[in-house]
Amino acid sequence: MERKITIEEHVLYKEDYQMKMLKANSPEGFLKVAGRGMNGSSYYDYDVSGKISMQAMYTRAKLKAEDIRQFMYQFGNVLKETGKYLLDIHCILLEPEYIFYEEGQFFFCYYPPATQDLWEKFHVLTEYMVKVADYEEEECVRLAFLLHKGTMEENYSLEKLIAECGEREEKDMEKPVRKTMIDELLEEKRERTSYYDTEEHDWITEQEMGSSIMRETDNLWIPVKRFLTKHKKTKWGEWDGLHIEEEEL
Template sequence: MFQAQFESKLNQSNLHIYLDKPYEEDYQIPMLQKNPIVGILPVKGAALDGRSKYTYQTKGFQTMAVIYEKKPIQQQEIQLLVMELLQIIEKLENYMLNPNCLILDPEYIFLNEKQWYFCYLPGWDGKLSQSFHQLTEYFVRTLDYGDTNGIVLAYELHKATLQENYNLEEIMKQYEAHEEERKRTMEEWREEQRQNRNRLMFGEKAEGVQMRIAEDYGNVFRLTEEEEQYDPEDTKGYYEVEEGMQEIREEGGTWKSWRKAAKRLKRNRWGSWNDFILEGDEDSDSM
């Protein structure tokens, strides 16, 4: 393990990390200095009292731990971090640097505007796959549970990284392909809803709406603002429901539809989520 200390001066902020091993100069720090990588904090190494000392210029950036102590993390932020991390890993390997030397502790991951920054610690015997899995646990703990897309991404990452020798790049490719397909299907469903509302307003018979999104893709979907505000009662002045006409809205409204979809999430293609509990489940189950 290592010890860390933050230092702030008049116009400079640094992070010092100490390893309990003698400092050895090798190609790693000179390689980083000659080939700066976007997303890797500038670092210098030195010997101190028989130990190794590494100093990083943090430039006043905020740590992930500080940022999400005040607010929950969103799907876009998780996805941005993972994609930037993958790019950094690829560049490190191109320069014959070891990605296992990356520190993925939220206390030492920094954000500046929309760019994440990581510490590269030469001589550290970390394991990237284990470190990233622990980071996904942090995602799950700090989620915005109103962000259904964030729930899906965080739990899929956490579930997938339980596997031994997982491939993070492949996991993200599968997730992105899955999301694109879900979005296309959701757009089709919204268009069907819009067309059926128009038919009902003019007294025409509505076509069947296939609520297939959650079943086909195992994903929670978020209703649009238009869907949330729509009320069938608003159209009573325009038409009368004829016998045999299909109802678009099920009894129970928007919240009931969301809860059904969210419950499907527990048994999606990534496995059963027995620990995923919706607020109010206990009350509704007892009714």
């Protein structure tokens, strides 16, 4: 069953080139939209079947760093699509209730009657990100405040923020781990305790091997010694039962 949301504007509906462009090309990242007029008002219907709004999504769960990166990357692509099809970027709605998500993809509402400034709206969106961010994830907090702080600058660049947000993780991964003084001292201590005199070690090894060989040699000769002892010939003059008979005088 098709599910849709409708935005009403109290002006006469007039289908301009923007609506014709949206219908003819279906730019990537935008919700399908249909416009109509009734009783002197304009109605814009957006197909949101199978999708969930950003507002509903982050009521149930916290915003993660990967969500921010994914959103910014796709938002950048949507801005490129507006230029490609000669659309007005200020007609992209950035309220959380008008941004939808489905299977790894964010979708935006293009609203032709909009009279707003995209940069101001994006600043408000970053405030929302700060509120719903997962404060147990350090990278998420850093990205949320990075965007919010960036939008507070006069004439900030969206393109620069999108690029910086995407490069942040790569820079952190490439950054070498700096050793502290404590780490260096511990490493030096480990090296001292693990050091030994190789010549002395070799001499001890040789002595142990020599003793082992001697023990093995002694053990080897034990059966031979037993055999010789058992079959040893008696010396001359040594025998049992020696009887000397006295001659009878």
